[in-house]
Amino acid sequence: MFRKKLWRLGIFSLAITLTLAWLGTVCVIGSVTPQNRSVNPLVVFEQAKAEDYTSDGACVTCHQAYAQSFEKSPHSLYSSNPKEPYDRQGCQSCHGPGKAHVEDREQAAKSGKDVLGLSKMKSKDASAVCLRCHTDTMKSTQWHRTAHARADLSCNSCHSVHLGVEHENETxxxxxxxxxxxxxxxxxxxxxxxxxxxxxxxxxxxxxxxxxxxxxxxxxxxxxxxxxxxxxxxxxCHDVHPVRAEQTRVSPNKSACITCHADIAGPFVFEHDPVNSTLGDGCNDCHRPHGSHNPALLTTASRGLCGQCHTEQSNTHFPGQSCWNTGCHVAVHGSNTDRKLLRR
Amino acid sequence: MKPNLYISRQRMRTWCAWMICLLLLGLGRASYSQERAAPDAEKPSRQIVRQNQDPQEEKKEEEPQEEKPPVVPKYQVEVGYASWDLSGNENKFRQYATPPQGFFLKGFRYNPVSLLHGFRGDYNLIRLGGDDYFADSRMLMFFGDISFKGSLRRNRFLDDVITPVPVSDRQEGKALFKFKIAPEFAVSTVYSMSEENHFFQPPREALRQRTRYWDMVAEGKVGEARLSLGFSDFRYFDRTLVLPDTAIKRWRLVGVWEPFTTLGLEASYLSQEINQAAVSNHIDTISLASNWTVGPNTDIQMNYRHDSLNLPTVQTSFMREQHSFSSRLVQRWSRWQLQVGMNYRETERIRGDRLFLNIPKLWGFEGRLAGRLSRNLKLTLRGSTQHLSSLPLMLTTDTRSLYWNDRRFVQLKLDGGSPSLNGYFQWTHRRLANDLRASDVTSHFLTAGGNWEVNSRLSAFAEYNYEFWSGKSADSTVFPFQENYIPNSRVTVLGVSWSLTDQVFLLASYTDYTTDHDNPLREKDSNYAGRFLTMNLRYRFPAGHELNLMVAPWLYRDRIVDNMSYTATVLMLSGSARF
Incomplete structure (x- = not known):
């Protein structure tokens, strides 16, 4: 008994030590040659002074195509608001202070004072630029928890401020x-x-x-x-921007499906457990939400669907039709009148 | 007396018509004012110069702006003629939507770049007057401090049956209003109303229902944190009077705090009251979430959620309490990225007879490895597993648990090639198993495809999907077996894009799907094949106007119930003008 406890203690200690060692390595060693340029844009904006900025006219001189596409985008409206602070106006609201870039591009690049090129930045940093203003879409901590952020996508993987202009790194x-x-x-x-x-x-x-x-x-x-x-x-159906999505969701406790299919929202007097989302995938236990080769987007056809859980019933009443088509278990999602889901 | 809470279709149309009129009026007024007041108002809004700027610099920057940008068309009108030449089952042909027929307005778009200084808006009408239509509008005022969006849509469709059924329809109106009352604080409201009249083949009863949804949110920066307070009101009305009217009122409070740039914390409280047939149900949810950037290439995420439910309506088993916890670690290297995570869910489930409380526990693990095998070949491998323990005893005749107690998922993705010839391959595998009943369902999905850029004018693509399903159950010992209800299927897609000249474009795609099903009950919609060829020929005039001819011979065959089959040759000629 004592030996067993000792073993458990040893394994637990080893796990803790390895975790701490790994955390320490990560903190000390840090970045391992990142593929893209690593710049914390928040620090760039924080450290910039008013004299580091230049006029937008200077940008337009060289980047005419970008300037024209920007004019068509809704961003131009927000960034031309005179009430906004200077670091949220015009091109430099996203690309950071540009005076050094205009004066001597090469020197600016060498001294790390070049403008921010979002398509060349690490995805996390590029998203941070957008989230400076788009706090109504989500805060950076909310973005980092999404599957897209974890897969190293950034806002400009899907969105473009300069629509119609080909980015240099787009292969x-x-x-x-x-x-x-x-x-x-x-x-x-x-x-x-x-x-x-x-x-x-x-x-x-x-x-x-x-x-x-x-x-x-x-x-x-x-x-x-x-x-x-x-x-x-x-x-x-999908929460790409979780904060926005929440505003159009009926209930966070049920599957998103009930927003449109409100007749199965319940609660019913006699619930069908999978619809109840208690243990499992909710609606996805029976349906394939995108598309299926079976009617009603079912995972399995006809009586086979019910038979995969209710195995003892799979051949009852054979050769009848499916469990619901003949007017028997018509209330498969839940009933207010019948325990066996025979009536709605 | 029960109050009349229904929103009639007539009233909904009137509201939506008013909404559209107001928008048109607003857009027209703004456009008129712009023409009268400011001949140079279309100049780029970037003219606003910072106050601390040197006046000489101001002059310099004006020079390049004198170059006028190309004229962007404000209006686009598209009209056309279409015929279906349909023989066979119209219900199947119109199962999801109704294509246009005869002469129709395909679309009208009003999209001025700028109305007034600080104003912007656009307006789209697509097939208004047809069976299916869509209209939407957006206005941004005072540099986006006030924004308004509205949309209206209707779709008509038919249940895919053999017997004649009335046409079903679904219509929905949505509006969003947002007002920024301070630089970092805004209030917004969303309103939507939808109506569905869905008719099925008897004995299934029709659905005639309305839903109405309001949501109001006040959110913004409060001190160092960001707070959001919201209230929503959802109403469901069943006009067949079979289901009870339902009202869901919900309050939510969300706080986000980032004490350091590397640490983010979020807490939320949500309270829901569901009123149904004079019974009040209540659900409270508390959730906590965090994201910690340990190093430049490492993130750790943790989430906790607690749900507490009081559902007096429900007489069968239901969840009373649920605790769930999940954590993930993301580690990046120069060419590879690894994610590992675990999740745990513990549920207090009250059994249907109210005599026993089960506490099933669900453990899950997941992993994802993504990176580049070579410069042009990307690999993604992910998988997850879930195991349910402390299984509940069921009250059905057979008391063995009805739940899947083991779930597995594996996916492999390969993507790469040269810019002119590239391809992809995906294999996805799922397995669901119930050990107590010795039953399982297994599926394999294979997707392979590729693109070939023959030259700058011609490109081709192809994709092939195959789904292989299998299943078994120890209880099904005589025909039909569980396996007989689980069909396989395949889908093939071919396409070509060809720029014949600078003005003439040809797009063609061909889709072919078929199933392989034992179909022991000889039901419809089980053994079928579909072949859909769609060809588009487009001519673009130098001024930007376009002529488009679409020819689409489509064929659908149900091998068991031939009355479900149809053939159609959709012909559509349309022209669009921009000015």
Missing amino acids: AAEKAKIKDAVKIINGFANVARPEPNKMLLASEALLCGKCHKKELSEFRHNFRHPLPEGRIVCSD
Whole structure:
């Protein structure tokens, strides 16, 4: 008994020691040749003085295409507000103080006083520039917790302030991917669909589909959520910007599905546990939300769906139809009148 | 007497019409004022010069601005003619949306770059008057201190059945208003109202329902933290009077504090009251979250959440309390990134007979490794596993647990190639298992595709998806087995994009899907094949106007119930003008 306890204590101590050693290494050694330039933009803005800034006219002289695209973007409205402080106006509100860059670009680069090029920065730093002003979208701590931030994406992976201007680091392969996605969606019925958000590089389906290829391909199935038809967009269900999403969600305790499918929101007198989201994936226990080869976006067809949990019932009443089609268990999501979900 | 809380369709239309009129009036007024008051108002808003700027420098910067930017068209109108040439099941053809037919207004867009100094807006109408339409508008005033967005949409569709059913529709109106009352503080409100009339084949009853949603938020910087206080009111009305009307009122308070640049903390409290048939249900949620940047390439995240539920409406089993905790570690190297995490959930579940309390525990682990194998080849490998212990005893005839107690997920992604020829491959595997019932469901998804840029004018792409499913259950010992209800399927996509000249473009895509299903009940929608070819030929005039011809021969076959099949040749000719 004593030996067992000693073993546990030893393993626990070893785990703690290794963790502390690793944390120490991380803190002391720090960065290991990052791929992109590592600049903390918040420090750059904090340390800048009024005389470090120049006029926007100086930027326009060389970067005309960028200036013209900026004029078309909604940002130009916000950044021209005379009430805003000088570090939130014009080009330098994002790119930082530019006087050194205008005077001698090479010298500025050497002394680390060059302007901030968002496409050349580490994703975390690039996002920090946007989040200086977009605190209503989310704070940086909220952004860092998202799956996109963890996968090293930044705001400008999906958004562009300079739409229509090709970024220097955008490879031909990247452009091809967008082209490819355009073709994929183009194959479906051409019906009424909203215009893509003006700050996005492409429509949501195309942008998300660049990385989430499996999910995009699921929308090609016979049964799907009507994304190709333009009736929904990815962000209707997915929290890309969690703070904004919360404002249009009915209930955080239930799956996002009930925002549109309000008839299954409940609570019901007789709940069906998977719908209740108590233990498991909620709606996703039975449905594939993007698309499926089974009707009603089910994971498994017909009676097989019920049979995968209620194994002892899988052959009851065979060769009848599915458990709900014949008018028996019609209230599969929950009932207010019948314990066996036979009536709504 | 029960108050009449329904919002009639007529009233909804009237409100939306008023909303559109007001927006048009606002846009028109602003545009008119701009023309009268400021002939040079279209000059870039960047003219505002900082107060501390040297006047000579001011002159210098004005010089380049004298170069006029290219004229951006304010209006775009698109009209067209379409025919379906449909034979077969119209319900299946219109299952998700209704394409235009006959002459139609495809779209109208009013998108001025700038209305007045400090004002901006745009307005889009797409297929107004058709079965499906969409309209939206946005106005930003006083340099964005006040913003207004509104949208209105309707979709008509049919349930995919053989018997004739009435046309279903769904319409939704949304509005958002935001007012920045201080540099770092704003109030905003979201309002949405939707109506759904969904008709099914009997004996399934129709859905005729309305939902109304209000949300108000005041948020901004308070001291060193950021606070957000919100209230929302959701109403559900069932016009068939089968389901009870439901009202969900919710208060939430969220605080975010970043004491150091490397540490962020968030706490939130949420209180929900769900009123249904004179019974009040209550849910309280507290959550805490943190993000700690340990080093330049390392992050640690931790989340805790506690839910407390009081649901007198529910007579079956329900969750009374739930604690969940998760943590993640993200480590980056020059070319690789690693994420590892764990999550734990403990639930107090009251059994349906109210005699027993179960405390099932759910443990989960996850990992993700992403990086570059070579300069042009990217690899992502991720996986997760979940295990449920302390399984509850069920009150059904068979008391073995009905829950999956083991879940596994693995995904491999490879992506790379040269700029002119690149491809991708994905393999996704899932397994759900219930050990007590000796049942499991396993799936494998394979996706492979690629792009070929033949030259600057011609490119082609192809993608192939295959889904392989299997399942078994110790209880299904005679035909049909669990396996017989789990079909496989494949989807193939081919496409080409060709710029014939600088003005003529051809886009074509072909989609083919099919299933492989034993279908022991010989049901519809189980053994089918679809072939969809869509070709677009576009001619762009030098002034930016466009002519577009779409020809789309589509074929859908149900091999069991032939009445579900259809063939259609969608023909659409449209022209757009910009001015």
